[in-house]
Amino acid sequence: MTLYHFGNCVALIYVPYYLTYKYSGLSEYGAFWKCIQAGMIYMFTQLCKMLVLATFFPDNDADIGSDLLGEFLKATVDIADLVGLYFVLSGIPGKGHSKVLTAGIGWATAEVILSRALLLWVGARGAEFDWKYIQKCLESNIFLIQHISSATLIWLWSRHDLKTNLKPIVTALLIFTAYKGLMLDILLKVLMTGPWMMLVIKALVTLATGGFTLTIYAGLAQAIGIF
Amino acid sequence: MWLEHTEEFFKGFLPYYVLIFLPIFIIISPANPVAASHEFPVYRMQHFDLHGVSHGCRSASINLEARSLMGWTTSRHCVVTKLKDLTVDHFMEIRNKAGALLVVLPNNLSKLSKEDKHHLVLLENAMMMEDIKIPVYFCKETKELNNIVKEVGTNNAADDKKISAAEAMLASVSANGYQIVVSPKTPSAKTDVKVATIQGNLVGHSADGKIPTIAIVAHYDSFGVAPDLAFGADSNGSGVAMLLELVRLFSVLYSDPKTHGKFNIVFLLTGAGKLNYQGSKKWLEDQLDSLDGSIIQEASYVMCLDSTASSSSLYMHVSKPPKEGSAASIFFNKLKLASDSFVEASVEGVHKKINLADDLLAWEHERFSIRRLPSFTLSSLKSHKDFKRSTILDVRDNLSLDTLVQNTQIVADALANHIYNLTGGAVFGNSLKVERNAVEAWLDYLSSQSRSAQMLSNKDNVLVSQLKDTFGRYLRDVKITYAIPDKRDPEFVFYDVTQGTMNVYSVKPAFFDLILTMGIVAYLVTIYFAIQKFPVFYTIACSITKNKKQN
Numbered sequence: 001m002t003l004y005h006f007g008n009c010v011a012l013i014y015v016p017y018y019l020t021y022k023y024s025g026l027s028e029y030g031a032f033w034k035c036i037q038a039g040m041i042y043m044f045t046q047l048c049k050m051l052v053l054a055t056f057f058p059d060n061d062a063d064i065g066s067d068l069l070g071e072f073l074k075a076t077v078d079i080a081d082l083v084g085l086y087f088v089l090s091g092i093p094g095k096g097h098s099k100v101l102t103a104g105i106g107w108a109t110a111e112v113i114l115s116r117a118l119l120l121w122v123g124a125r126g127a128e129f130d131w132k133y134i135q136k137c138l139e140s141n142i143f144l145i146q147h148i149s150s151a152t153l154i155w156l157w158s159r160h161d162l163k164t165n166l167k168p169i170v171t172a173l174l175i176f177t178a179y180k181g182l183m184l185d186i187l188l189k190v191l192m193t194g195p196w197m198m199l200v201i202k203a204l205v206t207l208a209t210g211g212f213t214l215t216i217y218a219g220l221a222q223a224i225g226i227f
Numbered sequence: 228m229w230l231e232h233t234e235e236f237f238k239g240f241l242p243y244y245v246l247i248f249l250p251i252f253i254i255i256s257p258a259n260p261v262a263a264s265h266e267f268p269v270y271r272m273q274h275f276d277l278h279g280v281s282h283g284c285r286s287a288s289i290n291l292e293a294r295s296l297m298g299w300t301t302s303r304h305c306v307v308t309k310l311k312d313l314t315v316d317h318f319m320e321i322r323n324k325a326g327a328l329l330v331v332l333p334n335n336l337s338k339l340s341k342e343d344k345h346h347l348v349l350l351e352n353a354m355m356m357e358d359i360k361i362p363v364y365f366c367k368e369t370k371e372l373n374n375i376v377k378e379v380g381t382n383n384a385a386d387d388k389k390i391s392a393a394e395a396m397l398a399s400v401s402a403n404g405y406q407i408v409v410s411p412k413t414p415s416a417k418t419d420v421k422v423a424t425i426q427g428n429l430v431g432h433s434a435d436g437k438i439p440t441i442a443i444v445a446h447y448d449s450f451g452v453a454p455d456l457a458f459g460a461d462s463n464g465s466g467v468a469m470l471l472e473l474v475r476l477f478s479v480l481y482s483d484p485k486t487h488g489k490f491n492i493v494f495l496l497t498g499a500g501k502l503n504y505q506g507s508k509k510w511l512e513d514q515l516d517s518l519d520g521s522i523i524q525e526a527s528y529v530m531c532l533d534s535t536a537s538s539s540s541l542y543m544h545v546s547k548p549p550k551e552g553s554a555a556s557i558f559f560n561k562l563k564l565a566s567d568s569f570v571e572a573s574v575e576g577v578h579k580k581i582n583l584a585d586d587l588l589a590w591e592h593e594r595f596s597i598r599r600l601p602s603f604t605l606s607s608l609k610s611h612k613d614f615k616r617s618t619i620l621d622v623r624d625n626l627s628l629d630t631l632v633q634n635t636q637i638v639a640d641a642l643a644n645h646i647y648n649l650t651g652g653a654v655f656g657n658s659l660k661v662e663r664n665a666v667e668a669w670l671d672y673l674s675s676q677s678r679s680a681q682m683l684s685n686k687d688n689v690l691v692s693q694l695k696d697t698f699g700r701y702l703r704d705v706k707i708t709y710a711i712p713d714k715r716d717p718e719f720v721f722y723d724v725t726q727g728t729m730n731v732y733s734v735k736p737a738f739f740d741l742i743l744t745m746g747i748v749a750y751l752v753t754i755y756f757a758i759q760k761f762p763v764f765y766t767i768a769c770s771i772t773k774n775k776k777q778n
Binding site: 004005008011012015016019020023024128129130134141211214215216217218219221222 | 403732733735737740743744747750751754755758759761764765768769771
């Protein structure tokens with residue numbers, strides 16, 4: 001498996017990020033530093049989350065299902081992610097498209113580097129082959145879409161000129177984003193599917209959320225005249 | 228302003244930095260950072276030299292692909308098989324052509340069927356016939372290992388000539404390969420080998436001064452195809468347990484002046500008995516060749532105990548039939564008499580001449596017979612060729628304690644009848660009798676550890692000092708003599724690395740990696756086009772909202 005496999009995994013995980021960055025026009029805006037800033041805020045947010053988790057949820061490693069309330073409260077801490085993203089968005093000047101994309105990509109890239117790089121370096125390079133590294137890489141690609149769509153949702157939510165009938169939908173989608181991980185875990189626990197099926201379900205759910213977000217965003221963007 | 232500089236910096240220099248640092252990272256990070264997902268303890272086959280002839284497997288390290296018994300082709304394959312599938316013919320072929328052999332033993336050796344047991348001892352014997360160049364390991368079956376064996380067994384498709392190339396390709400991609408890695412150090416001859424022989428006496432008492440001697444001998448080591456799996460409950464745990472019980476009984480009798488016997492009794496626990504009785508050989512040389520003489524020279528007989536629990540009939544093996552009226556013949560009669568009180572028990576004499584052309588002596592008494600001492604071996608096995616004497620099947624669960632206790636009772640009675648010149652009947656009855664618990668405790672203790680000669684030959688071995696302490700409690704003049712092989716021309720050489728840890732990595736062929744790369748490239752191209760065409764999605768989204776507005 002060795003280094004070649006590691007190369008495969010790295011290509012699978014980081015090339016989509018690069019492509020998104022490159023072809024979304026961000027590179028022309030010179031948004032590189034902004035992306036790094038977003039990454040810094042990501043790190044800070046994760047640190048705060050960890051502090052909270054370590055303080056209030058000591059050694060809660062039980063299986064999902066045995067302590068639903070605890071899991072729910074833990075997932076609630078993930079709302080901090082949304083707050084962090086909000087700060088990122090507010091720190092970036094500019095129009096809708098680039099603002100949302102910069103925040104989303106910066107955030108997702110920071111996550112992918114911090115949480116996946118070491119895992120791949122240690123895991124995928126060993127003699128042992130395991131599909132889970134490929135799965136992790138694909139999952140990271142899903143996260144990219146998810147983070148961009150949640151950045152968009154937050155941006156929409158913070159707009160005052162959003163139609164009042166859309167506001168509850170956006171809020172619901174935001175809350176769904178925060179608890180999506182937990183819900184999917186429970187769903188998979190019930191369905192007892194393998195990791196590949198789990199990946200497909202995650203991708204479908206994320207794509208659906210993304211589609212909704214895009215539609216709402218397109219409506220607002222047309223209304224206020226950004227293209 | 229400086230933001231642009233940073234970007235320029237990264238744009239201009241990042242690739243060069245990567246070129247320098249990535250190789251450095253790769254070099255400094257450990258070669259194999261991930262631990263294998265499967266680790267198993269494995270036991271290496273016997274590896275020793277005796278009389279300059281090498282026995283067992285000569286190498287230890289494996290780093291090969293696992294293949295099944297049917298699927299292996301070259302010396303780059305490690306054959307992984309369950310014991311019951313491996314035949315002697317298979318083994319002969321593997322020995323000559325394969326890279327390594329891993330035999331998965333059933334978890335509970337005592338629950339095997341009779342055929343399986345027979346198969347195992349035959350195989351063991353065939354394996355020990357000649358020395359083997361390839362590493363041979365044994366391991367106990369576990370659930371994970373069973374899965375691996377099963378999967379390896381189904382993965383022969385790639386080498387099957389009948390199926391089409393495309394099918395073979397598909398099979399090689401979908402198959403899970405396993406890499407077996409055992410990396411112990413190179414086996415080297417052990418240098419500080421000391422084979423201990425423990426001696427203790429009970430001194431007799433007689434008015435006329437001349438006191439004859441009886442020697443009771445048992446070797447305490449065991450033998451099996453893998454040193455760490457040789458527990459030797461019957462051979463010769465039972466002999467040692469019987470001897471220790473005799474020690475206990477007669478030391479009680481000898482401590483009372485009223486029952487003080489007219490014979491000296493020498494108890495001897497010899498080492499390396501499975502390696503042509505090296506311990507007793509050395510001890511005899513010391514005794515007979517020393518200038519001041521030894522009590523063994525006046526021995527009435529030497530009684531060796533070997534594998535005394537496998538059946539309720541006892542066989543008295545002699546190299547020369549004892550003369551009528553000699554001590555050994557009297558003892559034989561007493562033994563017959565003593566066995567009469569038990570229903571199933573029987574005593575039989577077996578005569579086999581010493582074959583000096585043979586490399587190995589048949590029974591331990593032949594060591595003494597060669598030196599012209601009247602001697603015999605008591606065993607419940609009829610033939611010295613019985614494979615039961617050297618098998619890993621010889622574990623405690625395969626042994627009947629009742630038989631051992633009964634045989635001990637017979638031997639103790641016969642011995643007491645002989646020593647006190649009684650006419651027969653049970654001597655050990657109510658207050659002093661063969662204690663089932665004592666025998667059981669010893670048997671359990673002895674068969675709880677593997678007692679191969681190479682494991683017991685180190686300095687200050689626990690088992691040896693335990694036996695010595697026990698002798699010290701009951702006997703006088705307790706001594707340990709060591710048989711140390713000659714430096715230049717050793718009679719026997721032991722090698723280390725008797726066990727190790729096996730890592731099993733699940734691997735994919737290089738071809739699979741290429742396929743995977745192609746898949747990834749295809750996926751990335753799709754992503755690329757999806758991003759390129761994103762404006763289309765956006766337009767669609769726009770049109771949807773427009774429609775909504777119009778509605």
